[in-house]
Amino acid sequence: MQNFVFQNETKIIFGRDEEQVVGQEAKKYGKKLLLHYGGGSIKKNGLYQRVVESLQAQGIEIFELSGVKPNPRVSLVREGVTLCKENNIGFILAVGGGSVIDSAKAIAAGVNYEGDVWDFFDGKNSVNDCLPLGVILTIPAAGSESSGGSVITNEDGSYKRAVGHETMRPRFAILNPVLSYTLPSYQTACGITDMMSHILERYFTREKNVELTDRLCEATLKTIINNAHTVLDDPTNYDARAEIMWAGTIAHNDSLNTGRIGDWGSHDIEHEISGIYDIAHGAGLAIIFPAWMKYVYKHDVNRFVQFANRVWDVEIDLNDLEKTALQGIQKTEQFFRLIGMPVKLNEVDIGEEHFEEMARKGTERGPIGNFIKLAEKDVFEIYQLAK
């Protein structure tokens, strides 16, 4: 086990109707707030109205910036930064899923910075002084509600880049499973894939002697798998929605990461796809993760055997560990398919035409991943396995 520092200060407020406390929580951070959200769905389902009422009841002045799209764009982030600077706004409330939260975090990072906010994402500068932000989560998926990370796409060149900083962690996150009832099946399944991928990225480490975090990862994966079919078959099942929503946060709150180095190669490989093609991040991961697994498993067969056995209940064949490992990978791919995800690039009409470009861009800052280091040619091979 490696030395580590773990701290996650996000206050989780979980359960039915909890969005009603947003005004009380937000007022701790000032009287002027940017309400940041996506399309109009929160207006249709009444959430917008409830949030505004709760904020107004505390005398909070609301500025609004909507229009966040999946794979959130730096152009909207820049608008948000300007809006906050011009109006001296001191707090950002993100109402939505990972895209809205990531966009809010990027705005928060940019407000007290003189330069362009993209500087943080292409490594020209580091986040330093970030506005506080809060979250009302509507899509369990990205885990951004209690992480310190943000992923933003720059339309100018189709770059999708991640930044992480402790001060970007939301001060509070309100998680009401009922808010996820109306998610379409496909989006629910994308979220499930995304949160599973966050655990898998951490699970596939080369670090030995990380039994507790291995088992915590497996526990969270099993819970997600067990509840996935329920939420897809019965979208208003509170308990299953609650398990999935809380699991999505646990998956990415860094507790499953302690003492180990995660991989994150699949995320980088996927970002190149959704940076160009604008497919859902979860769908991209359902395609890339099994391909990545097939490409790397021989570097630590035993870890893949443990995964097959403990997560997928595959019996260990001691005479053929590789077979057991491959069965675990197969089960993963089958599961993604069962919940309605694509598992090959051709299923989402992506051909080979950008493989070289994506492999080059994905590795232009050096090899990616940690389970094994992937160079440009490795990434290209993984795209081939996923086609």
Add this chain to the structure above:
Amino acid sequence: MQNFVFQNETKIIFGRDEEQVVGQEAKKYGKKLLLHYGGGSIKKNGLYQRVVESLQAQGIEIFELSGVKPNPRVSLVREGVTLCKENNIGFILAVGGGSVIDSAKAIAAGVNYEGDVWDFFDGKNSVNDCLPLGVILTIPAAGSESSGGSVITNEDGSYKRAVGHETMRPRFAILNPVLSYTLPSYQTACGITDMMSHILERYFTREKNVELTDRLCEATLKTIINNAHTVLDDPTNYDARAEIMWAGTIAHNDSLNTGRIGDWGSHDIEHEISGIYDIAHGAGLAIIFPAWMKYVYKHDVNRFVQFANRVWDVEIDLNDLEKTALQGIQKTEQFFRLIGMPVKLNEVDIGEEHFEEMARKGTERGPIGNFIKLAEKDVFEIYQLAK
């Protein structure tokens, strides 16, 4: 799943040699510090010297209060409160195990309070304004290093009482597994029992639909069980000590408690024993928990079957679920015995003479426990089962 709020702000600094950063962490909270510890063991093993050097290097003025004993006493807490008030001390550093940390928390709670600190423990007043405190952990057991709770004994009447408050949570906790190498086997085993009990108290809930936390509890229990024999047979095995130490924190940092109501009856029942007899808390729990299980399991046999199956790998006998449940209880008792714990009161020379008194005192503020509510006669019966 019940609605919940979860927040744990303690910064965990984990790994070899990490006590060296204590000065840098402590100086964030002022220039005058109370160094609180137990006997002389930290002087013998050099930890004291390293801590003092790290603090002095940051120009921190150190006041000392040593002499904390197991089942820490309110009399020493009162001394600490006076010392802090007289010297305008703004931060408390606990170096030790749960007793030292609990004592430090009680001091921290008492400094900015006009009345007697025991008021918090007998319910006369609530903790409000608490000094910040930090921890260097030497005994993995109580989980107090990242909890908001403190248990103190009042020698005047042999009362042992718990208080919890969010502001009592340590600001940082330094966990170096090497510091636990020199623990005697018995104390190591007591710690293992204590941390397992913290999980069991949470596990045995009547709340349905708490799959994620059930599985996280089971994952942590299995890790402790798997590493217990290693740390007892090979006390300087870093990786096993690390698993145990981190598991002890996870067991009690409230993450395993979300969405459910824990029981805590066994802790209350045990507190009456160690309040009078001064046996180690862990040893008392090894005796009481199996007795409690035998007394209550029929109220939710299925939960005990799940426990037997998932934690102890007992095959489920679908024709005799009660048998499976009882096998899980038996395995728990056997495990405690195997690691050197007493599992009956007579093994620690405790007879029946105080059973009535303990049952009365333990329930004088009302029935205890939540899995089922235990009245005075129930607690008496549990003492009988444990004799």
